[in-house]
Amino acid sequence: MATDVHRPVTGQAVHVEGLTRSFDGRAVIDDLQLDIAPGEFIALLGRSGCGKSTLLRILAGLDRDIQGTALVPRRRAVAFQAPRLMPWKKVWRNVLLGLPGKPERAVAERALDEVGLGHRTGAWPKTLSGGEAQRASIARALVREPDLLLLDEPFGALDALTRIKAQRLVGELWQRRGCAVLLVTHDVEEAVLLADRVLVMDGGRIAHEQHIDLDRPREITDPRFAALRAGLLARLGVDTPAEPA
Numbered sequence: 001m002a003t004d005v006h007r008p009v010t011g012q013a014v015h016v017e018g019l020t021r022s023f024d025g026r027a028v029i030d031d032l033q034l035d036i037a038p039g040e041f042i043a044l045l046g047r048s049g050c051g052k053s054t055l056l057r058i059l060a061g062l063d064r065d066i067q068g069t070a071l072v073p074r075r076r077a078v079a080f081q082a083p084r085l086m087p088w089k090k091v092w093r094n095v096l097l098g099l100p101g102k103p104e105r106a107v108a109e110r111a112l113d114e115v116g117l118g119h120r121t122g123a124w125p126k127t128l129s130g131g132e133a134q135r136a137s138i139a140r141a142l143v144r145e146p147d148l149l150l151l152d153e154p155f156g157a158l159d160a161l162t163r164i165k166a167q168r169l170v171g172e173l174w175q176r177r178g179c180a181v182l183l184v185t186h187d188v189e190e191a192v193l194l195a196d197r198v199l200v201m202d203g204g205r206i207a208h209e210q211h212i213d214l215d216r217p218r219e220i221t222d223p224r225f226a227a228l229r230a231g232l233l234a235r236l237g238v239d240t241p242a243e244p245a
């Protein structure tokens with residue numbers, strides 16, 4: 001109903017009120033409330049099928065068949081688990097795809113430099129590794145200079161080492177750019193590593209929120225990190241083995 005409105009008057013980057021989205025008469029999102037502050041990093045967890053991607057698609061403006069209010073900044077960008085690069089366009093052209101006007105190649109090159117892919121600007125997508133393709137997809141989001149960056153499991157298909165590097169990169173980009181981020185993930189560790197606030201979605205709403213007050217960069221060996229991780233896993237219904245005495 002009310003997506004696509006410029007920065008909400010509340011001073012939030014995102015203001016969602018009474019949001020409902022139904023499929024075939026079933027409310028997947030049910031009277032959901034959510035505020036995200038400018039520059040805040042939010043991670044969104046929840047069991048499979050609870051509506052995380054549906055919420056992200058609404059905030060991205062890709063789904064407008066809603067009831068309630070979803071106010072988001074006009075400058076927003078989205079990256080998905082699959083990089084979604086057009087195979088017939090070189091990497092730099094993919095990065096500029098859909099931008100208004102006739103942006104120069106240098107604009108794409110700057111964004112690709114920022115994600116460590118400056119040496120692959122003229123490459124074809126099929127010659128990129130999975131991690132490189134995902135970084136190209138993030139560069140495509142960055143050229144939009146978003147106030148809100150929406151990430152739907154962007155690291156889900158990456159191997160463990162590449163995922164750690166990509167997580168670090170997103171953390172650095174967020175700190176440099178200062179945009180708000182909403183990261184949908186299944187990885188509780190990733191959520192605690194990156195987010196200011198972790199939300200758990202259940203029953204079509206935000207059922208739990210956890211502020212992460214650890215200093216950055218965060219260490220997974222920090223006992224407070226382990227405690228936060230265990231608390232969130234319990235919220236998700238996953239038991240963690242007790243620490244050995």
Ligand SMILES: Nc1ncnc2c1ncn2[C@@H]1O[C@H](COP(=O)(O)OP(=O)(O)OP(=O)(O)O)[C@@H](O)[C@H]1O
Pocket residue numbers: 023024028046047048049050051052053054055
């Ligand atoms: N276009 C659609 N038509 C019908 N049902 C849909 C549609 N999109 C999503 N759904 C349903 O809405 C529910 C929530 O889907 P969604 O993809 O948002 O879940 P999710 O939390 O992101 O799941 P996952 O963690 O497995 O990716 C699911 O039951 C799904 O089948």
